[in-house]
Amino acid sequence: MSSLKVYNSLTRQKEIFTSLVPGYVGMYVCGPTVSGESHLGHARPYITFDVVYRYLQYLGYKIRYVRNITDAGHFEEEGREAEDKISKKAVIEKLEPMELVQKYTNLFHWAMEQFNTIAPSIEPTATGHIVEQIVMIEKIIEDGYAYVANGSVYFDVEKYNTDFAKKGMPYGLLSGRVLDDQLDTTRELDNQEEKKNKSDFALWKNAPPEHIMRWKSPWGEGFPGWHIECSAMSTKYLGEEFDIHGGGMDLVFPHHECEIAQSAVCNHKRMARYWLHNNMITINGRKMGKSYNNVIRLSEMFSGSHPILEQPYSPMTIRFFILQSHYRSTLDFGNEALQSAEKGLKRLWEAYEALQKFRVTDTAFNEENLDRELDDKVQKLLAEFDTFMNDDFNTAKVLASMFELVPVINSIKDKHITAGALTSSTFTLLQQKMKTFVEDIFGLKSELQGDYSKLEGVIQVLIELRKQAKAKKDYVTSDAIRKQLLPLGIALKDEKDGNISYSLTS
RNA sequence: GGUCCUGUGACCGAGUGGCUAGGUAGAGCUCUGCAAAAGCUUCCACAGCGGUUCGAAUCCGCUCGGGACCUCCA
Numbered sequence: 314m315s316s317l318k319v320y321n322s323l324t325r326q327k328e329i330f331t332s333l334v335p336g337y338v339g340m341y342v343c344g345p346t347v348s349g350e351s352h353l354g355h356a357r358p359y360i361t362f363d364v365v366y367r368y369l370q371y372l373g374y375k376i377r378y379v380r381n382i383t384d385a386g387h388f389e390e391e392g393r394e395a396e397d398k399i400s401k402k403a404v405i406e407k408l409e410p411m412e413l414v415q416k417y418t419n420l421f422h423w424a425m426e427q428f429n430t431i432a433p434s435i436e437p438t439a440t441g442h443i444v445e446q447i448v449m450i451e452k453i454i455e456d457g458y459a460y461v462a463n464g465s466v467y468f469d470v471e472k473y474n475t476d477f478a479k480k481g482m483p484y485g486l487l488s489g490r491v492l493d494d495q496l497d498t499t500r501e502l503d504n505q506e507e508k509k510n511k512s513d514f515a516l517w518k519n520a521p522p523e524h525i526m527r528w529k530s531p532w533g534e535g536f537p538g539w540h541i542e543c544s545a546m547s548t549k550y551l552g553e554e555f556d557i558h559g560g561g562m563d564l565v566f567p568h569h570e571c572e573i574a575q576s577a578v579c580n581h582k583r584m585a586r587y588w589l590h591n592n593m594i595t596i597n598g599r600k601m602g603k604s605y606n607n608v609i610r611l612s613e614m615f616s617g618s619h620p621i622l623e624q625p626y627s628p629m630t631i632r633f634f635i636l637q638s639h640y641r642s643t644l645d646f647g648n649e650a651l652q653s654a655e656k657g658l659k660r661l662w663e664a665y666e667a668l669q670k671f672r673v674t675d676t677a678f679n680e681e682n683l684d685r686e687l688d689d690k691v692q693k694l695l696a697e698f699d700t701f702m703n704d705d706f707n708t709a710k711v712l713a714s715m716f717e718l719v720p721v722i723n724s725i726k727d728k729h730i731t732a733g734a735l736t737s738s739t740f741t742l743l744q745q746k747m748k749t750f751v752e753d754i755f756g757l758k759s760e761l762q763g764d765y766s767k768l769e770g771v772i773q774v775l776i777e778l779r780k781q782a783k784a785k786k787d788y789v790t791s792d793a794i795r796k797q798l799l800p801l802g803i804a805l806k807d808e809k810d811g812n813i814s815y816s817l818t819s
Numbered sequence: 820g821g822u823c824c825u826g827u828g829a830c831c832g833a834g835u836g837g838c839u840a841g842g843u844a845g846a847g848c849u850c851u852g853c854a855a856a857a858g859c860u861u862c863c864a865c866a867g868c869g870g871u872u873c874g875a876a877u878c879c880g881c882u883c884g885g886g887a888c889c890u891c892c893a
Contacts, residue, residue: 352893355893358893488822488888489822491822563888567890593887598885598886600886600893604892634831638832638833639832645830645832648830649843650830654842656843656844660842709840710840710841712841727850727856729859730858792852796854806854807853807854809851
């Protein structure tokens with residue numbers, strides 16, 4: 314079998330993945346800032362890395378997946394006073410900062426559950442690791458790569474760049490930036506006069522009196538800078554050097570660049586070996602984001618309550634939609650695209666469920682029925698699942714292969730293909746492999762909720778009545794039963810063999 | 820302005836220089852009391868202009884268009 318290759322942002326090429334410790338993988342993914350409700354854009358990284366996580370498990374790795382919750386307020390510079398955005402909003406909403414943070418954390422967890430993502434192994438919060446961050450900052454100061462100014466601490470980017478460039482780790486390595494080119498392009502920021510250079514970034518910010526979120530530190534009361542939490546928590550839970558660091562492409566600079574610098578000073582290591590970045594979801598070609606005023610919250614997606622939405626879109630539809638593209642490409646949102654995804658998923662899922670219901674004995678395999686060509690084709694398509702996933706997690710191609718199997722499955726079900734056209738081993742492999750990839754790796758699931766056992770009994774009664782009506786050629790009655798069930802989400806289908814099957818939609 | 824990415828058929832989207840991915844929609848057919856579903860068949864592409872090559876959607880150059888980052892950001 315081919316080995317896993319991943320695109321490493323650091324080297325800008327695909328590399329064969331090997332873990333630092335054989336059999337084990339450490340993965341850190343930048344989590345959400347819980348100062349507001351999650352939007353469609355958030356779905357991309359967490360679904361992408363959920364699949365990465367699941368696939369690595371499939372490959373047999375024992376993996377520790379760390380994803381932080383940023384619940385300590387970072388400061389904003391909207392041309393005004395530096396302000397904790399979390400505490401700012403809390404005042405408006407008359408909520409305690411932690412109450413607000415808890416609310417949005419809960420909403421985030423709810424959305425992630427809807428998407429059927431597996432919870433990370435550790436989900437550390439920034440506020441729960443203030444001590445670790447302070448310790449790290451102290452170390453950076455000791456080593457001479459940070460300085461204190463008016464109760465704030467800044468990272469000395471110039472000095473870092475000068476010293477670490479010699480070690481092959483200049484500042485800007487990940488994002489492809491050259492520090493000297495940057496000096497003029499940095500925008501005017503608050504408290505700029507405190508910094509030695511514009512490119513320096515805050516490790517610790519002095520809290521103004523009105524600031525609600527604040528902690529005691531050697532430099533006075535304040536709060537941590539934007540980047541230090543990830544360095545501190547990744548070191549704590551994954552070690553000084555670990556395998557994978559993931560996040561959205563918009564975090565490459567400055568966030569990840571700063572993480573690398575902080576960790577390099579403290580640990581003298583290169584932090585993460587593979588940097589994986591997902592691309593953005595766009596809407597009308599534009600990134601979804603607060604600043605563009607085009608945010609669709611996940612709760613709005615699920616309920617269809619946003620003016621731009623023609624209908625609600627279920628979590629699985631969105632998950633499938635995301636899986637249909639490659640994670641490093643932009644993905645353009647649109648009603649038409651989502652509706653296509655919804656229908657495609659339905660077709661795939663129904664074929665999948667039908668497949669799982671088969672017993673191998675149903676196929677009645679024997680030499681006469683064997684269709685060698687078809688058998689080879691199925692085997693080839695199944696083998697491609699692994700090949701494509703190994704090629705930087707190309708879920709789009711795997712889905713394409715799955716859709717080539719759908720007509721085969723449906724043809725067996727509808728008896729267009731002779732039972733037993735496939736060898737029983739191929740058929741078993743088809744069932745197993747589809748189950749593994751559809752459910753275990755892609756994380757797709759049925760969206761029917763609750764207990765349908767009673768309803769199923771009721772439907773069987775109606776089906777029986779309809780059968781009797783049909784036998785008497787009483788089509789008025791039989792059509793009425795079918796027609797009235799449809800708006801209730803129960804679709805009856807007359808099968809070839811005279812049976813009536815049904816499918817439920819939520 | 821700097822750095823980088825990108826432009827594929829009605830829409831979304833994959834794509835290793837040679838084998839017209841796939842999904843949805845459209846058209847036709849089969850099955851069917853009708854319907855739905857399913858199956859089969861089918862139409863519609865590689866922004867433009869040059870270049871390299873036996874051969875380019877894929878490599879190179881230019882032009883035009885879109886986007887990301889340089890500020891919190893998934």
